[in-house]
Amino acid sequence: MREPVTRPRPVREQLPSGGPELLTLLARLLRRPRRGDRRLPLLWLVRPAADGATAALLRRFAARRAGRRVPHAVLDLAGRPAGDDVAAVLRELHRQLSVEAFGAPRLRFRHYPLADWLMHQTLAVDLDAADSGRAALVRRLRDWRGRRAGDDPQVGGDSGLGTAVHLLLWLLWRAVPSVVFRIAVSGRVPLVGRQYRWFMRQQYLAPRQSVTFLGFAERLTAGWRDGEHPAQVEKLLLHAFLEDLRLAYRRRFWRPGDWRRTAYPMLVLDGARPDNVGHTLVRLVDEVRNETGRNDPLLVVAVAADPPPEPAAARPLTQAEEVYEEWAEALPENRRLRRPGAWLMLLEADDRDVDVPVGGVPPALVAPDPPWWARRFLPAAVALALVAGLGVWAHGRWAPDCRPWPADRVSVRLVGGECVGYSDTAGQVFNSEPGQDRLRAVQRRIFAQNRAAEEVWRRSDHRRPYLTLVYLGSLTGNRTRADEESYVSEREELEGMATAQYALLQESAAADDAALLHIVVANAGRQMRHAGDAVRMLEGLARDDPTVLGVVGLVDSRTSTAAALRELNRVGLPVLAPTLSADRMDANSSLYLAMSAPNRDQARMVEAYARQVLRVGEAHVYWTTGDRSSLTDDLYVATLVDGLRERFGDRITRLDEWRSGRRLTQECGYPGMLFFAGRWSEFDGFMRALKECGANPPRHLVADDSVNRYMANPGLRASAPGNLPVTYVSKAALATCAALRTAQAGRDDARGSFLTWIGADGLLDPPRCRAGTGPPVGERVSLAYDATMMTVRALESLAARLRHADTGRRWEPRSVNPVGVHAEVLRQNAAGGYPGVSGLIRYAPDSGEPVAKRLALLTVAKVPDVDAAPVEVFHCGVADAGPDPGCRATPR
Incomplete structure (x- = not known):
């Protein structure tokens, strides 16, 4: 036979009659509202058979869940020593509540521990020894505060250095903490020593009678405390304890951790x-x-066999909810009248116990979950979201040398692997590639001069005219060797603008009519491919900054450059292009002004040179457009080839595209003119292809003005293949070192001053055109200088007219606009042209291309010979004034 199965009896707890109502009330009181706080009673539970079962049960439910529990302390008063006082009970309560065991941040106490610690200190009570007792208290208090000075550090030796080090360490170890402590206990400095200030502002033991906190603290120590009222001392301890609970349970919206305390x-x-x-x-x-008028978050439940002596009627435990509602309604009046037992709520249980299964007990005394936005995962989640968002935002926009952080006059982002945007501060310098040290150096020089110009303008009380010009060029994108400078043209144009900026800074401090220049450097990427992005950024700059009056640069004549010109015209910014020479670029902007002659003038000069000097009847022309480009996109090459076709006609017996790797043995010994009509970046490969000709090279190798960029690069020239002579077009032959020295000797102020500036210490690196030393000036330096100074002189002319009646008037940037400055440039130009360093600059009506601007052909006998200066052999156009003399050979 099967034995009967013995089923275990359900576990039951002995609850007093009305126990479920009690637990329901406690669960309600302990649950902290999401908004505001509730007033908590002093609950006195009368149970005749007070054997500890009720307290044990309450404690069990307070600890029922392993996660978030109600912070609680249980004191078995029957088991405590008979002599226990309030101080001892508070000490035990502090110990139990300070434990980090409730699934929430630890309750931190600041005021109560200090008061309790002071009560345990013993000082001399002799009036004669009072001073020494005060000193001992100060020392102990400073050490208790957590700033122990320890022993003085020892420094050996009697040298002066040892003494100085000893004094310094003494200051750090002793003097500084002592000063900080004295400031804290004084209570006079906001945000420092708040706990000491609280003791002097609370109401117990009349703290104002002690004047200072140290005096008040002394009254709490053993011996000195004998003269104080014991009840006042107990109330002070209790008040400090409750104040710490109030601070622990305050809610601040900027600290999510405060909202995690969901149970009292x-x-x-x-x-x-x-x-x-x-x-x-x-x-x-x-x-x-009652006396402080302050609420606190502590719920006190006293379990006793007898009612308290305060006049209060005990109500049955089964009416707990009703009793609480009546108590809460009467509390405001009772506390206002300071009636004894105003906070007391008396409940009574009979001696009959009822078995109640644990599973049937009303809501357990556990801490509710905090709101979702205050939980511990949130800071980590927010941090991860921010990091992820930053990563998504920075992806494709950020690089070690391209930091798009919001800043004044800095706006950059990574586009196609290039740092595109603008900057006027050394915090963002374009191009971190090896070999581009000089490009970075001139940017830093400009940015330093920006700060100097701002300081001079401030010291002039804003009387001097002040303008901002943007340099927009291709500052990144070329593949370079570690020892190769690949951005010579851009660097030279920046040097020209830096020279103009430097010259203006040399004006007298009293010259209120002399303008000051601020320069913003902008990068449009390789071949100006990202000019649209750069212009959109500059549009915002021009909108916010009224001193922005124009753009200088745009180094390549391409369809992307033409699109940028149209955008800049829409924005209303004039463009002064030092080297752009594609025909009819001014059709893209009514505010466009070129500093160099157009390609049709270059084609005219090349044809005249072939006919008058070389005396050849035909020509072979090869064109290139560079990497990832085409003849349609490259307006410079396209218009130059068209101009050569127009000038030479059928005398061009070969017109072909040359690409890297293609052989040129068919040109060996060619007696006519072999013309390179392409980009400088392919010229080195073109010459390497001609190296196969050996001792039978083409007789007349001529190159366009783009090759200037190659010839200005000593590193590329030094490694050039062969010893071929090359003749190439120059747009600024009047600004070579020799030509500038001749002009200075002839008292040409414009070119003489320019020669002085480019040779000055601390401007260009290295200085140019110094006697017997230094590299050549570089033709784009003078062209960018002319573009900058032409705009500056127009602004100074406008400023003089605006301020003719009041010379002491402050300069108001909004009194002029970019279009007005452009109009003033043309007005001044109509009087006879601008006498630039690179030659006279004149514009025809309704045209942005210069008329009869001087061009020249320069020859070098051996390309790798970087020390040999090129020689001018032919030129066209006007140098200074007068009618156009046409094209002719340059006398030697």
Whole structure:
């Protein structure tokens, strides 16, 4: 036979009659509202058979969940020594509530521990020894505060250095902490020593009678405390304890951790009697709440066999909810009248126990979950979201040398692997590639001069005219060797603008009519491919900054450059292009002004040179457009080839595209003119292809003005293949070192001053055109200088007219606009042209291309010979003034 199965009896807890109502009320009181706080009663539970079962049960439910628990402390008063006082009970309560065991941040106490610590200090009570007692208290208090000075550090030796080090260490170890401590205990400095200030502002023990906190603290020490009222001392301790709970439970919207405290702390006093410390503590909490008018988050539950002596009627435990509602309604009036027992709520249980299964117990005393936005995962989630968002935002926009952080006059982002945008500060310098040190150096020089110009303008009380010009060029994108400078043209144009900026800074401080120049450097990427992005950024700059009056640069004549010109015209910014020479680029902008002759003038000069000097009847022309480009996109090459076709006609017996790797043996010994009509970046490969000719090279190798960029690069020239002579077009032959020295000797002020500036210390690196030393000036330096100074002189002319009646008037940037400055340039130009360093600059009506601008052909006998200066052999156009002399050979 099968044995009968014995089923275990359900576990039951002994609850007093009305126990479920009690737990329901406690669950309600301990649950902290999402908004505001509730007032908590002093609950006195009368149970004749007070054997500790109720307190144990309450404690069990307070710890029922392993995660978030109600902060609680249970004191078995029957098991404590008979001599226990309020101080001892508070000390035990502090110990239990300070434990980090409730699934929430630890309750931190600041005021109560200090008060309790002071009560344990013993000082001399002799008036004669009072001073030494005060000093001892200060020393102990400073050490207790956590700033222990320790022993003085020892420094050996009697040298002066040892003494100085010893003094310094003494200051760091002793003097500084002592000064900080004195400031803190004084209570006179906001945000420092708040806990000391609180003791002097609370109401117990008349703290104002002590004048200072140190005096008040001395009154709390053993011996000195004998003269104080014991009840006042107990209330001070209790008030400090409750103040720490108030601070722990305050809610600040900027600290999510404050909102994680979702349950009030609970104190269970088991075995309280009217004649023991349990009743004393309940009475003191009632009095402190009444006297201070402050609420606190502590729920006190006293379990006793007898009611308290305060006049209050006990109600059955089964009516707990109703009793609480009545108590809460009467509390405002009772506390206002300071009635004894105003905070006391008395409930009574009979001696009959009822078995209640644990599973049927009402809501457990556990801490509710915090709101989702205050949970511990949120800071980590927010941090991860921010990092992820930053990563998504920075992806494709950020690089070690391209940091798109919001800043004044800095706006950059990574586009196609290039840092595109603008900057006027050394915090963002374009191009971190090896070999481009000089390009970075001139940017830093400009940015330093920007700060100097701002300072001079400030010291002039803003009287001097002030303008901002943007340099827009291709500052990134070329593949370079570690020892190769690949951005010579851009660097030279920046040097020209830096020279103009430097010259203006040399004007007298009293010259209120002399303008000051601020330069913003902008990068449009390789071959100006990202000019649209750069212009959109500059549009915002021009809108926000009224001093922005124009753009200088745009180094390549391409369809992307033409699109940028149209955008800049829409924005209303004039463009002064030092080297753009594609025909009819001015059709893209009514505010466009070129500093160099158009390609049709270059084609005219090349044809005249072939006919008058070389005396050849035919020509072979090869064109290139560079990497990832075409003849349709490259307006410079396209218009130059068209101009050569027009000038030479059928005398061009070969017109072909040359690409890297293609052989040129068919040109060996060619007696006519072999013309390179392409980009400088392919010229080195073109010459390497001609190296196969050996001792039978083409007789007349001529190259366009783009090759200037190659010839200005000593590193490329030094490694050039063969010893071929090359003749190439120059747009600024009047600004070579020799020509500038001749002009200076002839008292040409414009070119003489320019020669002085480019040779000055601390401007260009290295200085140019110094006697017997230094590299050549570089033709784009003078062209960019002319473009900059032409705009500056127009602004100065406008400023003079605007201020003709009041010379002491401040300069108002909004009194002029970019279009007005462009109009003033043309007005001044109509009077006879601008006498630029690179030659006279004149414009025909309704045209942005210069008329009869001087061009020249320069020859070098051997390309790798970087020390040999090129020689001018032919030129066209006007140098300074007068009619166009046409094209002719340059006398030697």
